[in-house]
Amino acid sequence: MDAYSDEEIARLISCPKKVSVPPAKNLRLNGADWRNDAKLAPTDGTKGIFSMFMRRNEDFPEDFSIGLVYRPEDGTSDITLLRCNGKHGFFNGGAGADPDHPHFHFHVHKASAKAIRAGFTPEKFADKTTEFASYEQAVQHYIKVVQLNPRDASRYFPSESQSEIEFTE
């Protein structure tokens, strides 16, 4: 994994973006999970492209993950920068976390220089969050954090008040 500083990671997450490949209108069932994907392009001159994935387990809909993956233009490896997760079970924040105190909360994984330096998965460390308490709220939180432009946000990811989430098999 190439070196990324925490500042670079934060900048990549929050650089303004637009939708370059729109998500499907509805989540689609693939195996045991509902899913959707989109591509996001930076609008501030940042090089590279971003992928957004949305996954939600069919048997346990409270298990979901909405992620942001960065693909640099220079051909180096992709890096998962962010994942907004549901209460899918337990997680251990890795080295330094208390293994006797697993959590069962909505939580956010974020890439960090510390994890990369240690040779861990970049987004190994996670923090519980109160920013969202459902899949729909997590999507709204995500598009705010990744600075998706308001027009695309309301067009492709209308909030609950704008539209009901639809599911298609």
Next chain:
Amino acid sequence: MDIRDLLRAEFDRHVDFRERRPGILQVVAPLYHEDGDMVDVFLDLPKHEGEAIRISDHGMTLMRLSYSYEIDSATKRRILDRILAENGVSEDRGRFYLEATPEHLYPALLQFAQTVAKVSNMQMFKREVVQNLFYETLNDFVASKLSLYKPEPHYMPIPDRDDLDVDWRFPLPSRDIYLYGVRDTSKARLVGLECLEYQKLSIPFRSVIIHEDLENGLGKKDQRRITNIADKQFATLPDFLSVAEGYFAREAETARQHPVM
């Protein structure tokens, strides 16, 4: 305390169960994925006496894997099926499971968790082996399905330039087809330079480029460059594999009808 007693006590202390749905228990054990999330293992309790306990992941393994790696080719599917088969794990619509009697539950649980870890590790293929998988799949396909067009690997159109070689040459009456597999920027640029060199020397050929993932694998400038140079491109390997035989049949027919162009 004896180390063995300590370990036994520790094993016991770190295993718990949480009811996720009526009749479905989640196993809470210190089994973690690389990102810190716990490995998802559930026990579907039997509805009737005498039935086996189903150890299942309820689809979480493939869902997690899809964050960074998709099972989207026959080769990947074969590898996944092999991992499952070799570990005695079955699959039902994306859900892995293993059935066990109560007396065999413990070893079955460990076996299942190991299988989940092995499948999860398929994401390593993306970084370290996928290059070989891409070229291997393409080469296998060319050597088998397109063999009637007599493909020649590593063909050198300019004999004294051994630094320039075509992945596969298909000799046709009018002009050859030069086929290249491209999965990254450096190969794309090399192929572009080669094709320009052949064009400069008026070598009659038609270039066909098969990308691993044109849209996501190359930057915009490289996409533009290779698009301007190539005669025909396929955006992904599955795109090529699905139409290649028909495409080559049409090219061969055109070459037969118009032997000199």
